[in-house]
Amino acid sequence: MNLNPLLKGFEDLGRYLLLLARSFTGLLRFRLYWQLWTIESIQMGRDSIFLVAIISFFVGAVTTVQTAYQIVSPFIPKATIGAIVSTSAILELAPTVTSLVLAGRIGSNIASQIGSMRVSEQIDALEVMGINSATYLVLPRLLGALFSFPILVIYACFVAHAGGIIAGAFTGAVNPTQFAVGARGFFQPFQLVFMLIKAVTFGFIISTVSAYQGYYVKGGALEVGAASTRAVVVSCLMILVADYVLAQLLL
């Protein structure tokens, strides 16, 4: 039995954990990290708003139309559509779909930025200056993701609801009042907590996994591209695994 992939997996996990541990040591000036955190938060949040809006709107709209299509019995109240769409948006669609999309946009960006710095010796330059490159590069991105992801997911949740209401009204499947009655009827405050826990967890996964893939790039432009792709794939897989684990543990 070939154990090499397993050993490689453990090696990757070990190096990932060591990089994470290093990211919290050797902090320099607070002002420096504050600036970096601000830049990362703004870039992650602002640059993703339009994409998140488009995707969330259509996810909400499609879910409404498809739910209406599946409810054929006249004995099921129309408000049920609102309840199903709203609960789905809060528990799954807003945090998970948004994060999967952001893994592509933000994850590949982080991996290619850090990977390019690695192959052009910019990370070596930081180390030679006595700056802990892991802290300088990973920590602001991690904190930026932990800050911006919950905001983006809340925003996605609102837009998904809007998409659902508009699509329901447009197709005549459910009117806004019925939608709102259903959504409110099945709402529990813990659902929002669960959504935010997911957002923070997925933000952590995307930022650290992508930073890890970029940080250990060896070679040139080709390897940076490969690391960027790997960052997206691994982040998406980890998000799906974490999604299941969190649902199992918390619901």
Added chain:
Amino acid sequence: MSELRIEHISKWFGKQRVLHDISFFFHPGKVNMIIGPSGCGKTVLLKCIVGLIQPEQGQVWFGKIDFLRTDPASRRSILRNLGMLFQSSALFDSMNVGENVAFPLRVFTEQSEKEIQDRVAYCLERVGLAGIQHKYPAEISGGMKRRVGLARAIALNPQYLFCDEPNSGLDPLTARRIDELIQELTYEFHTTTVVVTHDLKSVVDMGEEILFLYDGRAEWHGSKAVMLGQPESLPPNLRAFLRASGLIE
């Protein structure tokens, strides 16, 4: 001026030994050159000295401190007295030229913004690039990038200056200008300068003390005058290296 010496440095990559028990004293205030053919281990040795690669054996002494085994605080204090010019310049793409040169000043000093800007202007002027603070690395030539890299390296008045293939890939005129700058900055800042190169024209231009590596071994060390003046006393590999470059008959 601070001393720098390495003792018994050995490095393996997997089963391949790339450095064999290398010792050398780098002369303070002089341009010390590590030369040798491509793949002989020059850059690996340089990276071992500055701590980017951990050798399996040996010591790197900055003054009386064993750099490889000292505590993190001492290590950081040594690194802050050290400037390095990378082969690829290693300028930060996201920052303009002025921010690149100012970066170590902002991180490690308490200087006011006015003092930082004055120092940046001085360093850039010193390398012949006054007034390009607002350009980004992508907007300047390879030779200019090297000079900006030098300006960043000297921003903190380092005691040690390390240069990895400083003029590779540059046209002859620009390459000579970079050599002159390294020599001038060594004398002006009294740095212990270590230059890795396989360009023997650079050795002739600015080298003072020479360490010749061949296949990961220190085959010869001595002054440039001896190397060029008494070729019959040199080991065969160094003679062949010099002969291939037309420096000796």
